[in-house]
Amino acid sequence: MESNELIIEVENLAKRYGRTTAVNDVSFSVRRGEIVGLLGPNGAGKSTTMKILTGFQQASSGIVRICGIPVAARPMETKRRIGYMPENNPLPEDLRVREYLGWRARLKGLRGRRRRERIEAVLELCDLKRARRRIIGRLSKGYRQRVGIADAILAEPDLIIMDEPTIGLDPHQIVMIRRLIESIRGRMSMVISSHILPEIEMTCDRVLIINGGRIVAAGTPEELRHKFIDxxxxxxxxxxxxxxxxxxxxxxxxxxxxxxxxxxxxxxxxxxxxxxxxxxxxxxxxxxxxxxxxxxxxxxxxxRQPTLEEVFLAATRRSWDTLLPERNGDVSREQRKPTMAREGR
Ligand SMILES: Nc1ncnc2c1ncn2[C@@H]1O[C@H](COP(=O)(O)OP(=O)(O)O)[C@@H](O)[C@H]1O
Ligand SMILES: [Mg+2]
CATH class of the missing domain: 3.30.70.1150 (ACT-like. Chain A, domain 2)
Known part of the structure; x- marks a missing residue:
């Protein structure tokens, strides 16, 4: 399924909030069909990067193209090519699952028979058939995440962007989400962020490790192991x-x-x-x-294969040592250390 067609092109992207630099000179690309993981500790700049990719926020500088189209100049066109599941995806509490997806499908411009077919397809794929009439506000977090993913893939966009899709889920729910992502593999390109390493390792073809707003390492899990574990x-x-x-x-x-x-x-x-x-x-x-x-x-x-967690620590440690001294700010080294959650183990 993979081709050389670039679905995402990011060049020298930066985002500043006042004196905070959330994203600092980030460049990468994603090919059609690829699943790319954006891995980094809290505050690394993952959500900010994703919001810019999806056109929900403007960059301070740099260029983002989705399917060759510049996001900044033509945000409506690029939004149509993306299914986005934001961090802590807010869903309308009082709608029923089927009702919500019907409303979302209309918003995405799906009509008539195709709309009905796509809703049935995502209900099936996300294992929501039996929950179709349930009120969203009463669903467990695992179900709600599946509703979020169902919405993201509804209109079969070229690209799915999911911000921490497994956060707050129990191990069983995490496995369900992983299987779901696996079943979408190849049909759409995906960018998935996480601060949980095993998740990224199992799902992604390629990993970008982001820390302090910069990409500190990139490659397949295998390449990163070779590069950072000596x-x-x-x-x-x-x-x-x-x-x-x-x-x-x-x-x-x-x-x-x-x-x-x-x-x-x-x-x-x-x-x-x-x-x-x-x-x-x-x-x-x-x-x-x-x-x-x-x-x-x-x-x-x-x-014993070194885990991606060890790779992450090695890569971020290296970035603290080589990148940070030239950055401003007076945060002590101790405070800057990445903290990693170990959920889902
Ligand atoms: N709206 C905002 N205003 C000011 N600072 C922000 C805003 N959003 C994010 N930041 C800061 O930008 C940095 C990156 O945040 P974020 O992209 O949310 O990181 P991540 O998703 O990796 O946890 C953090 O230092 C955060 O405090
Ligand atoms: Mg975030």
Whole structure:
């Protein structure tokens, strides 16, 4: 489904609120069919960026084009190509689900048979068929988010923009939203913001990490891991003495250390975490050395993939170190540290 057609082009975008720079020289593009995650801590500039993309706010400077059309000059045209689910999406409390979608469909210019068909299609896709007659004000947060997504995809726009679609949801509801996003994959391009890493990692083809109004890293989850993680953890399940293990690792290479280990199970095996500095792969050497050593019995070896969370922390730490000293403001370093929620785990 992916093509080289650019659905979003953002060039040197900036947004200032008085003395606050919410978005600072941001540039990126999104191709047709791509799902791009905008990841960053609270206050990073995610919502501001999305409001500018959707034409709900004006940029201080820079250019945004949606499907080649400049948003600033032709906002009505670009709005029609976007389904937007804002942060804390406000819905009319006293309307019924079907009624609300009917009203939204009319606003989006859907008529007659096509309107009825599209409403039925999104009710089905968002698993809202049985809730069609329920009053929105009485729906759970998970249902309400699905109503928001149903609205966003109603007119089959080229682009869906969702601002923190899983915020405030319980793990079960998060899984439902993730499946829903998965089922839309390929039909429309999507930009999804989150401060929750596992969400972004599971759903997105590409991630933009934003911090302090700037994009501090961009790439596939895989690329970002390579770029920002300069060590690997191997988990070995082994029988033997931990002191001997430490010695063996040290004599194999100075890059290797025993990071931690658990107490032995009933069968005498324990899990040891071996830390390898650098990007070299030590799997084979570890299997050889530990497997042939008379003091050990090796049962398994596992390379643990660094999580996107570690990547995020590495990328933002780097940005604090390299970008912030030249920025103004007198916030202490401690206060500026990103805080990450760990919902949905
Ligand atoms: N309407 C506004 N007026 C003044 N400052 C704002 C306004 N909206 C956002 N900001 C500031 O801009 C920065 C980015 O905010 P926002 O885009 O909401 O971040 P995020 O969505 O990543 O949490 C924050 O410092 C925030 O306080
Ligand atoms: Mg926000």
């Amino acid at each position: 060590r690997t953890i191997y988990e070995v399940e082994i029988q033997g003495e931990t002191d001997t293990l430490k010695g063996e690792l040290a004599s194999l290479n100075t890059a290797l250390t025993l990071e931690s280990h658990e107490p032995p199970n009933r069968d005498g095996y324990f899990v040891a975490r071996v830390r390898a500095e650098g990007t070299e792969d030590w799997g084979e050497a570890l299997i050889q050395t530990l497997g042939q050593h008379p003091g050990f019995r090796l049962r398994s070896l596992n390379r």
